[in-house]
Amino acid sequence: MSKMLAIRLMRLVVTVIVVSFVTFVGTNVLPGDPVNALIPIDAQQDREFVEQIREEWGLNDPMVVRYGRWLGDAVQGDLGRSLVTGQPVTDEITHRLPITFELMAVAVGFSLLIAVPLGAFTGYREGRRSDRLISGLAQAGLSLPVFVTGLILIYVFALRLHWFPAVGWNRLSDGLGPNLKSVALPALSLAITEIAVYTRVLRSDMIATLKENYILSARAKGLTDRFILFRHGLRPSLLTLVTVVGLNIGFLIGGSLVIEYLFAIPGLGKRLFSAIQQRDFMMVQAITVLITVFYVIVNTATDLVYMVVDPRIRRTN
C-alpha cells in the first residue's frame, strides 16, 4: 500500500513537471510575443526600449534556463508577475480560486444529492416505466451541452422570472444569500450533465449488485426493500461512481471555463481565458499548472478511495 502510494506520488510529480514544461514550450513556440503584452503598441517601435524590457524580464535567456528559473520560484510559491497588470500571479490566483472552487463543489455536491437516490431507484425499478422515464431523461440531459443548459436557465430564471442574476458574482463576504443566488444557476448548469452521468453509472452498478446472492438472502430474511437497497446494495455499487466523479473533474474544469465565460464569473477559468487572449504567459502558465496539479491529485485520491471502498483491489495490488 505504501509502495503504491509512493509510485503514485512520483507519477504526480512527473506529470506536473511534464505538463508545466509543455505549457512553457507552447507559450514560447506559438505565435505571439510576450513583449506585446508588456508595453503599449507605440512603445514597441522603439527597439532599444524593447531590448531593455526583454533583458529586464529575462526574455533573452534560453528557454530551458527560463523554465528552470520559473520552476525554482514556483516550488517556493512564487508564480511570477502578470505580464499585463504587473501584480504577483499568486495573489490573483488565491483571490479567484475560492470562486471556481465553490462553483465546482456546489455542482458536484448537488449532483450527488440528486443522482444517488435517482440511480439507486432506477436500478431497483429496472425496466419499469419509472426507470425508463428517468433513464430517458438522463440520456437527454447527457445530450445538452453545458452552454445550452446555462442559456436556458439564464433565459427562464434570470431574464423572464428575475429570480436570479443573469451574470456576475457575489462573494461569500457579501452575505450568504446573495452568494447562493449567484452560484445557483451556474452550478445547476454544470450539475445537469453530472446528474445524468452519475445516475446512469450508479443505475447499471445497482442492477448488477441486486442480482447477487446476498441480496436474495437478505430478502429471504424478510428485510424491507428500502433497507436492502440502501444498506446492502448501495455501498458495493458506489465503486464506479467514485471513479467517475473523479474522472469527471476534467469535464468540470472545462465546463466551469465555459460557465464562467457565459455568466461572467470572475473565477480562474475566466481569468485563464482572458490571459490567453492577452498573451499573459505567466498567468496562463500558472493557472494551467494549477489546474493540472488539482486534476492529478483528484485522480490519485480517486484511486486511493477506490482501494478503501473495495478491499479486493487492495489485495491484488
Next chain:
Amino acid sequence: MSKLGLPPVITRAPSRLRRGPRNAEQMFPGSSGKSRFGNLFGKMPWLTKLCFLWLILVVLAAALADLIPGLADPNYQGFVFGDGKTNEGPTASHWLGTDNVSRDILARLIYGARVSLIFAFSLAAIGIIVGGTLGSIAGYFRGLLETFLMALVDTWLSFPALIGLVFITTMLGMRNLVVLVLVGAVFIWPSYTRIARATALSVSGQAFVTAARAIGTSRKRILVREIFPNVLPALLAYSLVGLPILIILESTLSFLGLGVEIPTASWGGMINQARQDLLINIWPAVWPAVTLFMTVYSFNNLADWVRTQAAARSAAI
C-alpha cells in the same frame, strides 16, 4: 510467408469460421428473408429509429447542402441589399426566419452541420487510425515501448483537453476546419490508444494468435492480420460514443468564439451570436440549440442501442 513454406492464405482461417456466425441470417443464410441492414433497422425501438432517420437527414443535408434547390446563401445579409429583414419570423423564402443580421437560419443550420460533422468524423477517424496503430503495437509487442507509450498516454490524459484546445486555438489566430481538426487530433489520440492497447492485450492471448504463431507467421503479419482487425470493433464502438462528445466540443469552441472563424456558420457560433438578443428574438438561438441537442441525443441513443445489442449477443454466446 511462413517458415513451412505454406501459402499465406492458410495462416488465417476464413473469416466466417474465425469469428463464428453473428446472427441467424449468417448461420442460416436467407432464413429471415431480409437483408442484414433491414434486420437491424427493424429491430430498433421506435425512438432509436427516429434518431437514426434524423442522423441520416443531417448527414445528407450537410453533404448535399450546395445542391439543395432554393436554399439561401448562409452568409447573405438581405437587409444590406434591401431585400430582407432582420429577426424575421418564418416566411416562404426563409422557412425558419432570419437572424439579427438577416441571414437565413435554415441555411446556416445546414452549413453548420457540415462543420460539426466533418470535425467529429475526422477526429474519430484519426483516433481510430493513430490510436489503433499505436495501441495495437503497444499491446502486442509489449516491452519498453509499451511502458513509455502508456506513460505518455497517462500524462497526456491528465491534462483537461478543453483548456488545451482553448489555449492552442487562441494562440494560433488562424482557425479553419483543417486547423481545428489537427489541433483536436493532438488531444484525441491518447484515449483511443489506451483502449486499443487494452483490447490488443486480451486479443494477444487468444488461441488464434497462438495458432498463427505456431505455424510461423511473422509478428508483423500477426499484428496486421490478427490483432488490428480484432481491435477495430472496440475502437468503432468507442468512436460511436465519442462522436456526440466531439460534436459538443466543436459547438463549445464555436460558442467561445474559438471555432471556425466567422462568418462561417456553426451551431455554437450561431447560439453565441444570438444570445445577446435573447429578449428581442429568441429563435436564432432556439433553432441551433434544438438541432444540436437532437443530433447529440440521436448519436447517444444509437450508441446505447448498439451497446445493448452487443451485450445481448455476447450474453447469448
